[in-house]
Amino acid sequence: MAEKPKTPGFETLAIHAGASPDPTTGARSTPIYQTTAYVFDDVDHAASLFNLQTYGYLYSRLTNPTVSVLEERVASLEGGRGAIAVASGHAAQMLAFFSFMEPGDQFVTSNKLYGGSITQFGRSFKKFGWDAIFVDPDDPENFRRALTPKCKAIFVESLSNPTGVIVDLEAIAAIAHEAGCLFIVDNTMASPYICRPMRWGADLVIHSTTKFLSGHGNAMGGMVVDSGRFDWAQNDKFKSLSEPEPAYHGLRFYETFGDLALTVHGHAVGLRDLGATMAPLNAFLTITGIETLPLRMERHVQNAQAVAEYLAGHPAVCWVAYAGLPQSKYHKLAQKYLPKGAGSVFTFGVKGGYQAGVTLVEGVELFSHLANVGDTRSLIIHPASTTHRQLTEAQQIAAGAGPDVVRLSVGLESIADIIGDLEQGLEKAMRLRNA
Amino acid sequence: MRGLDEGWIVDHDDYSDQYLREILASVRVIAMVGASEHWNRPSYFAMKYLQDKGYRVIPVNPQAKGEEILGETVRPDLAAIPEKIDMVDIFRRADAVPPLVDQAIAKGAKVVWMQLGVRHDAAAAKAEAAGLKVVMNRCPKIEYSRLHGELAWSGVNTGIISSKRRKL
Numbered sequence: 001m002a003e004k005p006k007t008p009g010f011e012t013l014a015i016h017a018g019a020s021p022d023p024t025t026g027a028r029s030t031p032i033y034q035t036t037a038y039v040f041d042d043v044d045h046a047a048s049l050f051n052l053q054t055y056g057y058l059y060s061r062l063t064n065p066t067v068s069v070l071e072e073r074v075a076s077l078e079g080g081r082g083a084i085a086v087a088s089g090h091a092a093q094m095l096a097f098f099s100f101m102e103p104g105d106q107f108v109t110s111n112k113l114y115g116g117s118i119t120q121f122g123r124s125f126k127k128f129g130w131d132a133i134f135v136d137p138d139d140p141e142n143f144r145r146a147l148t149p150k151c152k153a154i155f156v157e158s159l160s161n162p163t164g165v166i167v168d169l170e171a172i173a174a175i176a177h178e179a180g181c182l183f184i185v186d187n188t189m190a191s192p193y194i195c196r197p198m199r200w201g202a203d204l205v206i207h208s209t210t211k212f213l214s215g216h217g218n219a220m221g222g223m224v225v226d227s228g229r230f231d232w233a234q235n236d237k238f239k240s241l242s243e244p245e246p247a248y249h250g251l252r253f254y255e256t257f258g259d260l261a262l263t264v265h266g267h268a269v270g271l272r273d274l275g276a277t278m279a280p281l282n283a284f285l286t287i288t289g290i291e292t293l294p295l296r297m298e299r300h301v302q303n304a305q306a307v308a309e310y311l312a313g314h315p316a317v318c319w320v321a322y323a324g325l326p327q328s329k330y331h332k333l334a335q336k337y338l339p340k341g342a343g344s345v346f347t348f349g350v351k352g353g354y355q356a357g358v359t360l361v362e363g364v365e366l367f368s369h370l371a372n373v374g375d376t377r378s379l380i381i382h383p384a385s386t387t388h389r390q391l392t393e394a395q396q397i398a399a400g401a402g403p404d405v406v407r408l409s410v411g412l413e414s415i416a417d418i419i420g421d422l423e424q425g426l427e428k429a430m431r432l433r434n435a
Numbered sequence: 436m437r438g439l440d441e442g443w444i445v446d447h448d449d450y451s452d453q454y455l456r457e458i459l460a461s462v463r464v465i466a467m468v469g470a471s472e473h474w475n476r477p478s479y480f481a482m483k484y485l486q487d488k489g490y491r492v493i494p495v496n497p498q499a500k501g502e503e504i505l506g507e508t509v510r511p512d513l514a515a516i517p518e519k520i521d522m523v524d525i526f527r528r529a530d531a532v533p534p535l536v537d538q539a540i541a542k543g544a545k546v547v548w549m550q551l552g553v554r555h556d557a558a559a560a561k562a563e564a565a566g567l568k569v570v571m572n573r574c575p576k577i578e579y580s581r582l583h584g585e586l587a588w589s590g591v592n593t594g595i596i597s598s599k600r601r602k603l
Contacts, residue, residue: 008596018587021600053480054487055585063588071590082591249475256477258551258574263590 089208301341
């Protein structure tokens, strides 16, 4: 009896998945197909493409050969059936919910999300009639209690930005599935190298590929990955996939495309109508970045752990919220869901409040003071004086962005230089306090 | 359920790429049971695609017998097909499968293929015992395109890793 070929390892997939040599030229690196459209063989071929009866490129708002390579790459790393690349992480969230939400529908979401997602869900989604119900994710039962008959999904982040909250993915997945709801997990902060949410029951995984996947702080992008395991016909919540689609003459996506239904729908309807397409150049940069994802993530978490331990022992620091530290309340969950490390983005509190935070971010020389995470470069921000400055102090504290909070995204520079820069920055903050 | 195929164990929950590749490379004439004349039905999609890839597809549908779909005359059942057929592709509910398997065996087909959502393990075992290969709960259009690099055009994870240049 012959053995089946083994599934390649993560590192192999990170380099090869989706990217065979270019069939036309033999180019080994994925070419940048900088084109808006593609010629039809004849009228019949064009009709087949428009009717989704054959596979092929039609118009780059929907699909593009460079972008397709990235989609397959990320789908493969997440263990998904397919993926839809979009212009940003926010576009990914918009497209994911757009694929099944109708006006009046609801979903339950963690209230410990990236602030931009809270605003998108809480404000802009309202304009579509989509109602987000926010709950504290620390107790999975909070999701069950908040579910209503109109709920279609539960949304969480595997590792929250910037609060470092880790949720019990497996328990929440079970609650979602019992209610016939989708379980959607944003895996941006962990990356598939550290956490594979589909292993724990996620149906869709969302990424801002702008962060660790592209990894170099040079390309915007987002991704919706579909596990292909969700039964869209199990109830009447997902009619856009299970019932006839008028714009495609009554085609039923689930019946016609099976476990590819959402992937096809995301391109043929989602990208067609939302138009938040990823640029081929950004796809190329992200493909190149992902090739080194395993190596980068290994060093990111190693450096982050060292910085967190250093800060935890520093006299100018009041607290450190990093799940890699044994004193973190999320340490146990981190060991289960993020066994390779608790990511490299976290917050800590600096003694001396607002002014000390400002002095620190202005005093560092290696860390870059900016609003991004997941770069090769170490990044720092003081949310109270930047991203969260419109909020009252009470609102800032509720959002985990109080006056003393500083967020780091620990990069890949020499660890001695990273710690040395924080050392001198914290000294400046302490001098101010003692002055 | 598992069937034996030339030294390979056929896992009907997880077909190997090689098993599907060999089937798709060996068949030329496909009888499509449940073929529809409506262009927005999945069977029409599959028939049109498979024709484009060089397969002869003969539609079988008692409700539409004598009509034409995509240039082919619709036959009322497998026995009414004058030509030899290599594969029977079933677009019917699972409970309609057992008599179709009997007809496929009688007609001398080499493969019984059941579409997405269609699975009948007992009928599959009977077909395998008669020497036929069986695929269940899959679509030949999707599998052909996946194995030939076309499905990757839509962002699908094909599971294929290769450092070789694909033939156009």
